[in-house]
Structures are given as structure tokens and as C-alpha cells.
Ligand SMILES: O=C([O-])CC(=O)C(=O)O
């Protein structure tokens with residue numbers, strides 16, 4: 756039976772990808788990984804970085820929270836290991852400030868690399884100052900309580916994407932992408948070949964070659980009906 760969105764569960768052991776693979780996925784970045792997995796796995800663009808210039812990748816420890824209640828973060832902290840990234844979703848939309856610098860300090864002490872949440876967070880300036888990277892849908896000071904159970908390390912839907920505990924989540928200035936645990940190796944191979952291909956293209960573009968020629972676009976543009984004129988007068992006549 757699927758544990759998706761089931762409350763009252765905390766799972767201790769999850770699969771984790773090898774650190775070296777995670778580092779390489781971080782180097783590839785969100786856009787390349789998204790392309791390498793056939794444009795799948797992106798979280799909704801409403802999940803935004805609160806900082807600029809930081810890339811984070813880690814094994815997802817998932818947290819399901821009840822709206823307005825951040826109790827489960829404390830359960831999650833204990834189950835985190837170095838190299839994990841916390842991925843949080845509420846059972847229904849809520850922009851309250853579930854997470855701030857105190858919880859971030861606790862996660863940082865365990866080596867957690869960042870947080871991705873379809874939630875609100877607060878203490879945003881302090882989080883930036885301490886270098887704890889966060890991607891969230893909202894920033895809001897509204898406090899939360901500790902009364903209701905959610906779950907830790909069950910499959911959740913975050914930013915419209917299914918995230919399983921142990922999937923690798925990569926986040927940078929462009930957004931957030933999830934890579935299935937079982938697909939890490941394949942996606943990495945494809946991402947690396949894509950990066951090599953882009954390096955070659957970048958060199959040619961840098962040298963002034965036109966995309967129109969490199970990608971042999973002229974016949975197709977003509978086929979679609981693009982016409983060139985020497986002036987607006989000629990086009991209007
Ligand atoms: O403690 C809370 O409820 C959330 C917060 O502001 C913090 O972690 O600093």
C-alpha cells in the first residue's frame with residue numbers, strides 16, 4: 756500500500772546515493788539535469804530560492820506537515836545524515852513560516868545541505884547570513900504550532916512532483932529538480948554527455964558561428980515560411 760501523504764509515520768532508513776555522484780549532479784545543475792531526464796522532474800516555478808548563487812544537491816529526507824504545524828521538523832532532524840536535503844510538503848497549501856534559523860542551525864549541525872519546501876519560511880536574512888540554502892514557495896513571519904502529526908520519509912508531493920525519500924534533489928538559481936534514486940547513474944551519464952556537447956557548442960558560438968548554421972536551421976525556417984526583406988518598405992509593398 757502506498758504511504759503517500761499518510762500521517763503518523765517516521766521511517767529511519769532510506770536509500771542514499773553515493774556522495775561523488777551527488778556532487779557531479781550538483782555540477783551539472785538543474786537545467787541540464789532536467790534536459791537529461793527528458794524534461795521531467797522539475798518542481799513548480801513557485802518554489803523559489805531565498806538566496807542567489809548557491810547550488811545544493813542531496814538525498815531527500817521527506818517531511819509531510821500539517822498546515823500551521825512544524826512539529827515534524829524536529830522528528831526529521833534526528834533522522835537526517837550529512838549530505839541530506841530536507842524536502843517538505845504540507846497536506847494542504849499553507850504559507851506560514853514553518854522554518855527559520857533555529858531549525859536550520861539544527862540541520863546544519865547534522866550536515867544537511869539545504870531545505871526545499873512547498874511552504875513558507877522565516878528568518879530569511881539570517882538563513883542567508885548563515886549560508887543555509889532554502890527554496891520555498893513563501894516567505895512569511897507567521898509562527899506555527901506543535902500539535903499535529905505529519906510524517907517523515909514517506910513519498911510526498913512537493914511543488915507538484917512526487918519526491919520519494921532517498922531521491923536526489925538538486926536546487927540552484929534556476930529552480931529544483933528531483934532525480935529518482937534508481938536513475939541517478941543513468942541521468943548523470945546523460946547530463947555529462949550533454950555538458951560536453953554544450954562545451955563544444957559554446958566554443959563555436961564564442962567564435963562567432965551562428966546558431967542558424969550550427970543547427971542547420973535555414974531550410975526549416977524557409978519551410979515554415981520565414982521571408983527576408985532588405986527593408987520595411989519592401990516587406991510592405
Ligand atoms: O522555531 C520555529 O517555529 C521556526 C523558526 O522560526 C526557527 O526555526 O527559527
Ligand SMILES: [Mg+2]
Nearest residue numbers: 855856857878
Ligand atoms: Mg526563528
